[in-house]
Amino acid sequence: MISIQCPKVASNREMNIEEALEIVESAIEQGHLNRVQEIVFRQSWEGKSYTEIARSSGYEAGYVRDAGCRLWQVLSRAFGKKVTKNNLHGVLKKEIDAVAHATQTYCSYAPEWQQAQQPVAQLMSMEATTGQYQDWADAVDVSIFYNRTAELATLQQWVVKERCRLVTIFGMGGIGKTALVVKLAQQVQDNFQYLIWRSLRNTPLLKDLIAELIQFHFQGQHINLADTASGRILQLMTHLRSSRCLLILDNVESILQSGNHIGCYQAGYEDYGQLFRCMAETPHSSCLMLTSREKPRSLTAKEGEKLPVRSLRLAGLDVIACREIFRARGEFLASESEWSILIQHYAGNPLVLKMVAPVIQDFFDCSISKFLLFIKQNTFIFGDIRYLFDQQFNRLANLEKELLYFLAVKQNPVPFSELIANFAPTLCRTDVIVTLASLQQRSLIEKVDDGFTLLLVVKRYFINKMIEEDRTETISQEIDCFNEKSLNKLI
Numbered sequence: 188m189i190s191i192q193c194p195k196v197a198s199n200r201e202m203n204i205e206e207a208l209e210i211v212e213s214a215i216e217q218g219h220l221n222r223v224q225e226i227v228f229r230q231s232w233e234g235k236s237y238t239e240i241a242r243s244s245g246y247e248a249g250y251v252r253d254a255g256c257r258l259w260q261v262l263s264r265a266f267g268k269k270v271t272k273n274n275l276h277g278v279l280k281k282e283i284d285a286v287a288h289a290t291q292t293y294c295s296y297a298p299e300w301q302q303a304q305q306p307v308a309q310l311m312s313m314e315a316t317t318g319q320y321q322d323w324a325d326a327v328d329v330s331i332f333y334n335r336t337a338e339l340a341t342l343q344q345w346v347v348k349e350r351c352r353l354v355t356i357f358g359m360g361g362i363g364k365t366a367l368v369v370k371l372a373q374q375v376q377d378n379f380q381y382l383i384w385r386s387l388r389n390t391p392l393l394k395d396l397i398a399e400l401i402q403f404h405f406q407g408q409h410i411n412l413a414d415t416a417s418g419r420i421l422q423l424m425t426h427l428r429s430s431r432c433l434l435i436l437d438n439v440e441s442i443l444q445s446g447n448h449i450g451c452y453q454a455g456y457e458d459y460g461q462l463f464r465c466m467a468e469t470p471h472s473s474c475l476m477l478t479s480r481e482k483p484r485s486l487t488a489k490e491g492e493k494l495p496v497r498s499l500r501l502a503g504l505d506v507i508a509c510r511e512i513f514r515a516r517g518e519f520l521a522s523e524s525e526w527s528i529l530i531q532h533y534a535g536n537p538l539v540l541k542m543v544a545p546v547i548q549d550f551f552d553c554s555i556s557k558f559l560l561f562i563k564q565n566t567f568i569f570g571d572i573r574y575l576f577d578q579q580f581n582r583l584a585n586l587e588k589e590l591l592y593f594l595a596v597k598q599n600p601v602p603f604s605e606l607i608a609n610f611a612p613t614l615c616r617t618d619v620i621v622t623l624a625s626l627q628q629r630s631l632i633e634k635v636d637d638g639f640t641l642l643l644v645v646k647r648y649f650i651n652k653m654i655e656e657d658r659t660e661t662i663s664q665e666i667d668c669f670n671e672k673s674l675n676k677l678i
């Protein structure tokens with residue numbers, strides 16, 4: 188058993204780093220952090236990323252990251268709960284609150300020597316009344332996070348003020364869904380007794396996922412779990428009614444079908460639809476947040492401005508935030524308008540911009556204008572960006588692909604009537620409408636005043652695909668004479 192010394196921190200003010208370090212060193216078995224652990228702890232406390240810590244300390248980034256992982260494991264063992272870079276402040280604040288609370292009540296009847304020996308396990312059992320349980324699993328580090336003020340305000344309003352039961356954040360790969368939800372969860376965590384984060388990337392069966400959630404809720408007590416997924420959903424709902432929980436499921440697209448129109452569950456995962464339905468339709472005091480590249484189809488009909496089910500389609504970052512992403516890598520040369528063109532070209536997608544920035548540094552002397560000239564003259568698309576779009580392309584239905592190829596070669600937005608005229612002879616009107624809606628929900632096409640169009644980076648990707656698949660005939664039909672120059676006009 189270990190005991191925590193309680194530094195004199197009034198629980199209503201921010202704890203400083205020295206106090207935090209004192210708590211940590213009194214809790215861990217070895218009694219003190221080694222040099223690199225202390226550096227990682229101090230700078231993580233200040234919200235620095237591993238890269239920044241590596242830069243300022245002179246250690247290799249990989250070494251710092253490994254030291255960080257080991258440190259969080261040591262702290263998790265010491266505090267009996269998962270400690271990560273993200274929840275460090277929260278865990279220590281709760282620890283100090285629990286110790287302060289225990290010391291006050293304990294003082295009234297315990298001899299002085301026992302006060303210093305209050306075991307962590309005993310203090311933690313008070314958490315159910317004084318604090319919260321959190322499991323962030325492998326949620327990402329968001330110590331570098333720009334803007335999204337409006338989106339965070341909207342989500343706070345929905346989750347905290349209006350107590351929405353189910354909120355979905357959807358948008359194209361890399362647009363920042365996960366980062367946004369981690370940030371939001373950090374901001375709203377105090378409003379919930381339980382917070383649990385899970386990624387569906389490895390497609391867990393619902394039965395197993397719920398078993399984990401219920402086990403977490405009961406903190407290791409023995410529970411008789413129902414045999415079926417439906418039975419377990421009912422058991423879970425009982426807990427979600429009795430406590431206010433924030434449950435976050437990331438990467439929901441992993442359990443959805445590919446090769447079909449958007450939003451159908453994969454075989455064997457249909458019961459997730461039942462869970463989402465229960466969360467949306469039955470009264471409870473918790474909130475389920477989903478992030479997905481594709482919106483599960485069953486949810487759309489349940490959403491509404493006045494209903495407890497909402498969704499937010501996440502667009503790219505604004506120019507200022509995007510420029511910060513570049514600034515974090517170093518100095519780049521560009522005029523205001525070049526910045527705008529670059530960022531518009533990549534739809535403000537932070538992941539794509541993070542992939543582009545090192546290319547501009549390494550091959551274009553940090554000059555955005557040289558890079559823009561290059562992409563104007565070449566249809567080439569970088570490996571990592573290509574991989575990101577390949578993932579989305581491989582999930583499309585055939586009709587969706589055909590429609591995207593059709594739109595990719597058009598220089599101007601295509602009116603709905605033209606799409607119908609082109610596709611309706613062989614397809615029924617409804618199929619065209621359903622396909623357009625599906626593509627909009629995948630964030631691959633945009634509706635503008637005079638029709639439908641592709642984001643520039645998506646257009647570039649599809650033109651590349653067409654060249655590879657030797658569909659240049661389709662392109663040349665659209666342009667009088669197909670040559671390098673006319674193709675460049677398109678992208």
Ligand SMILES: Nc1ncnc2c1ncn2[C@@H]1O[C@H](COP(=O)(O)OP(=O)(O)OP(=O)(O)O)[C@@H](O)[C@H]1O
Nearest residue numbers: 331332333359360361362363364365366480537538
């Ligand atoms: N507001 C932001 N400020 C700075 N960086 C950001 C921001 N949002 C996202 N990023 C960075 O962009 C990258 C992609 O973000 P994220 O993983 O959240 O995207 P995603 O939409 O969840 O992607 P996927 O569909 O692949 O799950 C990450 O490296 C993340 O740190």
Ligand SMILES: [Mg+2]
Nearest residue numbers: 364365438478
């Ligand atoms: Mg994500």
